[in-house]
Amino acid sequence: AQSVAQPEDQVNVAEGNPLTVKCTYSVSGNPYLFWYVQYPNRGLQFLLKYITGDNLVKGSYGFEAEFNKSQTSFHLKKPSALVSDSALYFCAVRGVKLTFGKGTKLSVIP
Amino acid sequence: EAQVTQNPRYLITVTGKKLTVTCSQNMNHEYMSWYRQDPGLGLRQIYYSMNVEVTDKGDVPEGYKVSRKEKRNFPLILESPSPNQTSLYFCASSLLQKPDNEQFFGPGTRLTVL
Numbered sequence: 219a220q221s222v223a224q225p226e227d228q229v230n231v232a233e234g235n236p237l238t239v240k241c242t243y244s245v246s247g248n249p250y251l252f253w254y255v256q257y258p259n260r261g262l263q264f265l266l267k268y269i270t271g272d273n274l275v276k277g278s279y280g281f282e283a284e285f286n287k288s289q290t291s292f293h294l295k296k297p298s299a300l301v302s303d304s305a306l307y308f309c310a311v312r313g314v315k316l317t318f319g320k321g322t323k324l325s326v327i328p
Numbered sequence: 329e330a331q332v333t334q335n336p337r338y339l340i341t342v343t344g345k346k347l348t349v350t351c352s353q354n355m356n357h358e359y360m361s362w363y364r365q366d367p368g369l370g371l372r373q374i375y376y377s378m379n380v381e382v383t384d385k386g387d388v389p390e391g392y393k394v395s396r397k398e399k400r401n402f403p404l405i406l407e408s409p410s411p412n413q414t415s416l417y418f419c420a421s422s423l424l425q426k427p428d429n430e431q432f433f434g435p436g437t438r439l440t441v442l
Contacts, residue, residue, distance in 0.1 A: 264431070
């Protein structure tokens, strides 16, 4: 069965520092991987996706994600965090269906 | 503006009183889906629809019904709500469910069943 794990419920980072939100997955066949962001009182918004090709994927708001097939990971990264990046982040994998992780709350401290 | 709308945004009801949460999209998407979001559990799919008159169960369909009579609308029906259905509900849509299509989400409906 396919699954997504986000090992950290919460990540705290100082403004201006690099951030990483971790995601590992399990799926049969080639993975299609996604990151979504949820701001308070809002629906989920698409950030970026990996389908094939370059292992480093660039997305919205300066975010990028690195696909690592051997480690079955798809970590979300940003070189310099902003306070406005504080939100709930979901990793998702598309195999037979779309499965979401449990989410990681990112807090960027001024 | 391309969007998914849900109504109501907030709803407090009592056990057993039938309710419907509406979902509508203006992007001509074939695929629509309902999720519930609970703390520590992430998003779980309730039902989905590949097109008009085509619906199927997701991971947690018990206690819910859906219908897809028009392409743009996908209402979620709780015939006899119970307190364990208290949750945050999201509707989503996308073009035909190809693996690389991202989903567009509505703003959410916070439901409390007393």
